[in-house]
Amino acid sequence: GQQLNQSPQSMFIQEGEDVSMNCTSSSIFNTWLWYKQDPGEGPVLLIALYKAGELTSNGRLTAQFGTTRKDSFLNISASIPSDVGIYFCAGQGGNQFYFGTGTSLTVIP
Amino acid sequence: DSGVTQTPKHLITATGQRVTLRCSPRSGDLSVYWYQQSLDQGLQFLIQYYNGEERAKGNILERFSAQQFPDLHSELNLSSLELGDSALYFCASSVLSGTRGNTIYFGEGSWLTVV
Numbered sequence: 001g002q003q004l005n006q007s008p009q010s011m012f013i014q015e016g017e018d019v020s021m022n023c024t025s026s027s028i029f030n031t032w033l034w035y036k037q038d039p040g041e042g043p044v045l046l047i048a049l050y051k052a053g054e055l056t057s058n059g060r061l062t063a064q065f066g067t068t069r070k071d072s073f074l075n076i077s078a079s080i081p082s083d084v085g086i087y088f089c090a091g092q093g094g095n096q097f098y099f100g101t102g103t104s105l106t107v108i109p
Numbered sequence: 110d111s112g113v114t115q116t117p118k119h120l121i122t123a124t125g126q127r128v129t130l131r132c133s134p135r136s137g138d139l140s141v142y143w144y145q146q147s148l149d150q151g152l153q154f155l156i157q158y159y160n161g162e163e164r165a166k167g168n169i170l171e172r173f174s175a176q177q178f179p180d181l182h183s184e185l186n187l188s189s190l191e192l193g194d195s196a197l198y199f200c201a202s203s204v205l206s207g208t209r210g211n212t213i214y215f216g217e218g219s220w221l222t223v224v
Contacts, residue, residue: 003151030211031211031212033212033213035215040197040218040220041217041218042111042113042199042215042216042217042218043152043199043215044111044215045111045212045213045214045215048212088151088152090213092211092213095140095157095159095164095165096154096157096165097142097154097201097203097213099151099152099154100151101151102151
């Protein structure tokens with residue numbers, strides 16, 4: 001199935017730094033979703049975006065639905081150690097949800 | 110808590126055996142999805158059901174099958190298990206299929222180890 005291009009693949013940052021990651025697709029999506037997954041656990045929904053251009057925040061997290069409907073961005077401000085994990089984007093097209101390959105985030109105290 | 114319940118959380122079984130994974134979707138969700146995630150890998154879509162009917166198939170092996178029951182819970186059956194089937198299996202659910210504004214929620218997963 002289709003997979004989204006998610007970058008970067010991994011990030012190593014200092015505590016307190018801001019983080020940016022993005023997803024791109026060759027297809028137009030109706031919905032963009034961002035998840036965080038801790039090892040051995042299920043992905044947890046962070047932010048859902050439903051309209052092109054929409055900008056939504058959840059605490060220190062901010063995500064945007066790209067105006068072309070083919071991309072989305074996630075920013076984390078002032079990172080803390082508990083932000084460590086794998087972040088996945090997902091796009092909905094028709095019946096299906098397509099997932100990015102994940103961004104592994106390591107926060108160095 | 111996403112509202113999606115999966116059982117069992119962990120199981121260990123021998124090659125050649127058969128196991129059944131169970132999923133209860135969020136209240137009101139009609140669509141159930143199954144995903145496989147191997148170590149350090151992304152989410153591989155297996156199959157989707159909507160209101161009891163198969164809606165979409167992904168990379169699901171012929172040894173695997175699934176169904177969704179009238180009460181909307183779903184089961185994933187894995188048979189003739191091989192070492193390579195060891196993985197986390199996730200169930201996810203969403204309200205409607207193909208509608209704008211849809212969101213998908215994941216269970217905590219069933220960790221299968223084949224020895």
